[in-house]
Every structure is written in C-alpha cells, then in structure tokens.
Amino acid sequence: MSQIFRDEVGWLWPLCESLHFLGLSLLIGAAGFFDLRLLGFMKGVPLRSAKRFVPWAMVGFAVNLLTGLIFFISQPQQYAANLAMWLKVLFLLVAGINAMLFETSYSDRLMALAPDAETPVSAKVIGAVSLAAWFAVLYFGRMLPYLDPNPRSGV
Amino acid sequence: MAFFTWLQDTPFAHWVASDPSLLAYPTILTLHTVGMAIVVGTCVVMDLRLLGIGGDVPLTALVRAPRLVWTGFVINAATGLALFTTDAEHKATQKVFFVKLSLIFLALGVYARLRKLVFRTATPPAASISGEVKALAVFSLVLWTGATVAGRLMAYLL
Numbered sequence: 001m002s003q004i005f006r007d008e009v010g011w012l013w014p015l016c017e018s019l020h021f022l023g024l025s026l027l028i029g030a031a032g033f034f035d036l037r038l039l040g041f042m043k044g045v046p047l048r049s050a051k052r053f054v055p056w057a058m059v060g061f062a063v064n065l066l067t068g069l070i071f072f073i074s075q076p077q078q079y080a081a082n083l084a085m086w087l088k089v090l091f092l093l094v095a096g097i098n099a100m101l102f103e104t105s106y107s108d109r110l111m112a113l114a115p116d117a118e119t120p121v122s123a124k125v126i127g128a129v130s131l132a133a134w135f136a137v138l139y140f141g142r143m144l145p146y147l148d149p150n151p152r153s154g155v
Numbered sequence: 156m157a158f159f160t161w162l163q164d165t166p167f168a169h170w171v172a173s174d175p176s177l178l179a180y181p182t183i184l185t186l187h188t189v190g191m192a193i194v195v196g197t198c199v200v201m202d203l204r205l206l207g208i209g210g211d212v213p214l215t216a217l218v219r220a221p222r223l224v225w226t227g228f229v230i231n232a233a234t235g236l237a238l239f240t241t242d243a244e245h246k247a248t249q250k251v252f253f254v255k256l257s258l259i260f261l262a263l264g265v266y267a268r269l270r271k272l273v274f275r276t277a278t279p280p281a282a283s284i285s286g287e288v289k290a291l292a293v294f295s296l297v298l299w300t301g302a303t304v305a306g307r308l309m310a311y312l313l
Contacts, residue, residue, distance in 0.1 A: 014311050018304040021191070025303065029196020030203075037216075045216040052210020053200060135189065142188045146181035 013074065016067040023067065024141075027060030028134055038110075038119055038127030046115045084147040088140040095133035102126050159243035172241035180241070187234040191306070193227030195299045198266055205273065205284055205292040214279040221270065228263075251312045255305035262298035265291050 030053040036042065037050035072079050079085040110123050119127075162168060171179055201217050203209030239246050246252050269291050273283045 014308060018307045021188070021303050021307055022195075022300060024188075025192050025195035025299075026199055027196075028192040029198075029200045032196060033200050033216075042216045042219075045213055049210055049212040050216065052212060053203070056200075056203060056209065135192075138188060138192060139185055142185040143177070143181055146177060 012070070016070050020064055020067040020071075023060040023063035024138055025060070027057050027064065028138065030054065030057035030060065031134060032131060035127040035131045038123045038130075040119045040124060044115050047113055047119075048111050051111070078148055079144070082144060082148050084140045084144045088137055088144070091133045091136040091140065095130060095137065098126060098129045098133060102130075156244065156247070159247045162240050163243040165240065167237075168240035168243070171237050180238075183234050183237050187231055187238060190227040190230035190234060191303065194224055194231065195303060197223045197227065198262070198295055198299055201269070202292040202295045205269070205288055207284075207289075214273065214281065214283075215277065218274055218277055218279070220274075224266065246309075249309065249313065251305050251308050255302055255309065258298050258302035258305060262295060262302060265295045265298060269295065 033053050034050050034057075037045060037047060042050065106122055106126065110119070113119065171183060174180070197220050200209060201220055204212055204214070204217065269288065272285070272288050272291070273279050
C-alpha cells in the first residue's frame, strides 16, 4: 500500500499535504478562538456560544488524522525513527488530555459563567495549554523533514 | 533578473538557504506555517460565522480580529520575503507563486470589504449580514483554500 501511495499516485501526496494545511488552519482557527475566550479575551461573549466553533476544530482534526495516516503509511521509515514525530504525538496527547479534562471536570461550571465575568484561573490554564499544545503540534509537524534521520527530497 | 540573481547571492539569502542551524530555513518555513494558520484560521472562523454555520457567537467577538490577521500577515510577509531570497531567480518566474500571491491579495481585499460591510461598529447588528456579505464569505473561503493549495504546490510545480 505504501508503494501505491508514494509512487503510483503522484498527485496523492501534494493533495494530502494541501488538505493537511487546510485542516490545520481550520483546527487552529476554531480551537484557538475558544482558547482565547477561555483566556479571558472577547468578554461579553458567552462561553457557550464561543464553544460552537469547536466542532469545526474537530472537522479539521479529522481531516488531518486521515491525511496524516496516509503520510505515515506512505513513508513509515520517515516517521518511526524521527524525534519530531514523537514530540508531535506527545503534544497531540497533551492537547487531547487537556480537552478531555475540560469536558469532564470544568465544562459545566464554566458554561454557567456570566458572559462578562472574569474567567477563572482553571479556564485560563486550560486555554493556554490548548493553544501552546496545538502550536507545538504544528511546529514539530513542520520541522519533521528537518529532524529526519533519513531525509527525503522535495520538502 | 539581475536583481534576483544579486538577491539570491546576498549573505542573508545564503544564510537562510544553507546554514545548518535549525533556526535558519526550517524555523523560517515553520513560522510561515504558523502565520498561515493565524491568518487563514481567523478569516475562516469569521466566514463560517457570517455564513451562519459557525453557531450564534455575537459578531462583537470578531470586531478585534484584524489584530490577529495583521499579526499573521506581518509574520508571513517577513518570512515569505526571507524564503523568496533563497530561490529568487526561480520564484520570480514560477507561475504558481504568482497565482498564490494573487489569491492572497484578492482574499485580503475581500476581507477588507467584509470588515467595512459588517464590522464598522463595536456592536455590529445581525442585520448587517446581507446576501452580498454571505457571497463574499464564500468567496473568502474559496480564495484562502486556493492560496493554501497554491502555496503547497510551489514545492511540486515548476
């Protein structure tokens, strides 16, 4: 399968890269919007309505998970031994656990907050961790080819 | 063309292109992606809201979005120029690069028009979302998608 993805369908790699870049913009734009609200920006905007963008972040994430899997299947040797790949996965886990923690332990309480109220420290920490983790995912993703022990051409 | 040859031969261009440090080409390229995520992400969120498929967040939430768009744009103009110097002779004749630049300027033009139509006041009325605004929001999504794809294809097309 990796042979097919890499060599026989020449347009597949650039297509998946383009989708991966669009997915990351959607993910960071939509998740970042809610993160900024958690950090205390855009006061007066109810957290509940700021959260309406989060499903779009999930759309971006789904696109990138799918295209990312295609990259991995195509060139497993480029990723498996690559430190940047594992740091990217680490920050994906940080972002995921942070989001789950928010949903299970803080969401209900924060959603009841008055639109003009100062967001509590817990909300600010979750928002900051989320923003930092997603940009770290982007950073290590883009640095992947340059930290590759077996570099490929055409990056 | 002499100018592009000279540009490509400046010590700065050589540093960006061939310095072994990860801070040179790799970090500049990565910052270009960070800037893209900020500009495109912010515009897409605004477009989705204007099209009514981004929930019911009050339009006031987006009044200060230009600060983000400008920040991302400045990062990308600076990193984009730095990347250009490394391959100036080729880039100056690369069709897909001019397609990308054109799409970006069109998208920024649409963005400026949307700011003028909807976000003139601190509390934009929901009624300001006209048919023209929705059409421009669709146009914006198409243009940013095109610019992103064209940017990626710069690594593949001559």
